Amino acid sequence: MKLRFAIYIVFSILVFVSCNNMPKNDASQSTEVEYSTSNLKIDIYDPSSLLIVDTNASIEILAKGFLWSEGPLWVDELQSILFSDVPANKIYKWNEKDSISVYLESAGHSGKENKDSSRGSNGLILNKENQLLICQHGDRRIARLNADLKNPQEQFINYVDNYKGKKFNSPNDLVMDSAGNIYFTDPPYGLPESKTGEIGVNGVFKFSPDKDVSLLVDSLIMPNGIALSIDHKTLYINQSDSDNQVLYSYDIAEDGMLKNGKILFDYQAIAKKYKGLPDGLKVHKSGNIFSTGPGGIHIISPEGKQLALIKTAKATANCAFDTDQKYLYMTTSDMLMRLRLVE
Secondary structure (H helix, E strand, O other): OOOOOOOOOOEEEEOOEEEOOOOOOOOOOOOOOOOOOOOOEEEEOOHHHHHOEOOOOOEEEEEEOOOOEEEEEEEHHHOEEEEEEOOOOEEEEEEOOOEEEEEEEOOOOOOHHHOOOOOOEEEEEEOOOOOEEEEEOOOOEEEEEOOOOOOOOOOEEEEEOEEOOEEOOOOOEEEEOOOOOEEEEEOOOOOHHHOOOOOOOOEEEEEOOOOOEEEEEOOOOOEEEEEEOOOOOEEEEEEEEOOEEEEEEEEEOOOOOEEEEEEEEEOHHHHOOOOOOOOOEEEOOOOOEEEEEOOEEEEEOOOOOEEEEEEOOOOEEEEEEOOOOOEEEEEEOOEEEEEEEOO
16 A cells, blocks of 8 residues: 655544453552543654554553563564563563463562562563573663573573673663674663662663673663664664653664764653653664654654654553564553554
8 A cells, every 4th residue: 555645634543442351460450540541542743654553443452450561572482472560570471362471570680589679671682593682670681581482481691791890780672683783771770769880871782792792872861762773774762861852863883883873853842742751662664663752652754753643641661563563562551552553
């Protein structure tokens, strides 16, 4: 389907919500007031977004009752979405067949003695060997799950935990390029009072296959979500600084370092109208960026133009696609949601 409109349009489409499943007793009950669906809408700012957003679809609530859901990852082998509940120190799994279940305990602060820690896991990815990599706030590292994906155990192998001998603050989100380089952000959210630890900066780092750690950016107040462009030539980073809510883009040089950093999108005006901060982001096969931020999930072009806003009426932490990008999964405060997209 190809749409070519000659005029710019703005309209809102009301999206009905269906509540499918409640989590089992493993999920903590939210203390929020009853969730209202009256403000759930998709605002279209550019007609090109209609090639992505299925306006006849409804936002589904797949599970709820979490403390702060984060880091969603679709895993083909499991035909499931995995996601972190950071304060609960758990990773959950959801699929059509089994609904919601706890996938892994002590996911971000390992060890039985840390089971009740509030410093859990956050970002999740699969490496080239189809192994689960986990940003662990409590252990202040990126670790690999040392178990089969279908039989998860509380066993981890350290991937990377320091820069020049100094422990990371709390690795938060990560992405891997085709060469196996891992780019990740390291804000201090997992530290007491969210203050930078001994490393001294809230950095953006690269961890190469030869185990070299490079500090790429040290000037951001709160680097958070991170993603690569389709051609892996551009790195996108969201900053969760309430005084400077912006999405940055950087060109990736041949040596893997960053250059030509610029503000791609500024959320400040939107933040005056909606609650929330820039957080996680993913890149769609169209090249457009799906970024959480004030109001929900923003669809932003590679040129920095806002194309649409998926209003979740929730503080929204992150999002992910399934392999075919048939669905957009959203971790929104205490809920897991999804929206069917145009295939």
